Amino acid sequence: MMSVNVVLGAQWGDEGKGKLVDILAAQHDICARCAGGNNAGHTIVVPSLSSPTKNITYAFHLLPSGLINPKCTGLIGSGVVIHLPSFFAEMDALEAQGLDCTGRLFVSDRAHLVFDFHQIVDGLKEVELGGTSIGTTKKGIGPAYSGKASRSGLRVHHLYDEDEFADKFRRVVEGRFKRYGSFEYDTEAEIQRYKALASRLKPYVVDSVVYLHKALSSSPPKRILVEGANALMLDIDYGTYPFVTSSSTGIGGVCTGLGIPPRYIASGKTIGVVKAYTTRVGGGPFPTELVDDEGGVGRHLQEVGHEYGTTTGRRRRCGWLDLVVLKHSCLINDYTSLNLTKLDVLDQLDEIKVATAYIVDGKEADGFPASLSLLNPPHLEVKYQTFNGWKSQLSSSNPSISTCTSYNDLPENAKKYIEFIETFLGVPVEWIGVGPGRGEMVRRG
Secondary structure: OOOEEEEEEOOOOOOOHHHHHHHHHOOOOEEEEOOEOOOOOEEEEEEOOOOOOOEEEEEEOOOOHHHHOOOOEEEEOOOEEEOHHHHHHHHHHHHHOOOOOOOOEEEEOOOEEOOHHHHHHHHHHHHHHHHHOOOOOOOOHHHHHHHHHOOOOOEHHHHHOHHHHHHHHHHHHHHHHHHHOOOOOOHHHHHHHHHHHHHHHHHHEEOHHHHHHHHHHOOOOOOEEEEOOOOHHHOOOOOOOOOOOOOOOOHHHHHHHHOOOHHHHHOOOEEEEEEOOEEEOOOOOOOOEOOOOHHHHHHHHHHHOOOEOOOOOOEOEEEOEEHHHHHHHHHHHOOOEEEEEOHHHHOOOOEEEEEEEEEEOOEEOOOOOOOHHHHOOOOEEEEEEEEEOOHHHOEOOEOOHHHOOOHHHOOHHHHHHHHHHHHHHOOOEEEEEOOOEOOOEEEOO
16 A cells, blocks of 8 residues: 655744655655635745756745656645636746746635635634734635635535536525625626636646545555645644634644545654744744743744745744644644754754743643643743753854755764754654755754
8 A cells, every 4th residue: 555645844834844745745746735825925946957056946835845846746635725817926936036836736626615705704804803813814815715614615626517507606605795794806707717718727637536546555555645725733733723714734734624534643653743833923932932032033933034924925923942832733644754943043042941831820730721721821830941052052064054965973961952842742853844945954874
């Protein structure tokens, strides 16, 4: 039986999943997205095909990152919600950078569609929430998933019955007018626009269940890599609800979003991508956040780590690595190994802290609390372990770990940091990101 390998975010997203997916795609035939929409952003830096001495930066939002590898096919699965204008805009931008997607990009006919009215409603819902705003990307993802759950959504296959599509579309928009008032929106013009988009999309549409299972049963079997979107702490069930996304971002979302049985995943690797510190975008609890700019560390992580969203450009909130969060993530996703990213961002810190426990109302919590009210003072106290940084173990000729090409090259204090993480979590750290480029990744093993 051919196995399926999976890459998932282990924190609140933005861990750098795209870089590992890009590296692993060289050994896979298909790279599949299983959930989310164009609210997820992956930035990948690789050598230019036309000039290998220069780097080129690709920004992915909806399309699978594995497309950078010219022999890898991309698939957008049934669990993804798709805004077609953004789909084509992203594809056109990538192709303008020299990335040819011809014949190697496909979309599930069961994937739900995101429309512009979803994006308008997304903003209106945030206004309604006022001071308790979730901090969404305003990409319409939540309203599209709401429509899916309430069985009023429109899927890709609906585009190819024009009368049915137009009738359903009018009724859905009218329902939104009744709920939010008559906001400015030209329903009939949008129907005509989607006729043209449907025609352009048709060559990309497949029955993704049949497509994937034919790939798995072919001789030889195709090698499949699943690229997760967002991360476990943004999962609709297991994240910091309601400050989450609207899909299943964990291992369960791989099965439901692609129609792949668990046995294929169980026989492969599930790699959790973990930033060497913690970041999140938008509202919601963040127990290790450096809100008081303690010693300038929070700002250091933001600036040195270039912590600005690929999709929104928003500044990310930054804080110390939280092993309570990661233990929760490991329990649910059962990672076979971890990819620790952006370790080089910690190069110039004298001290590094790691959260090892939550003390809730005077008692150590067994796991990550479901109630968000317990994640703030006076209920919560975070227990930290402090490590010496490796700044003093670097030299003027070698001021960054970005030049390290093997685990043995890393400073001793950096190794101690890594080994503490894997011992605490009980999961080996297989990959270590020491810089933004494709080549700046150390593999242990």
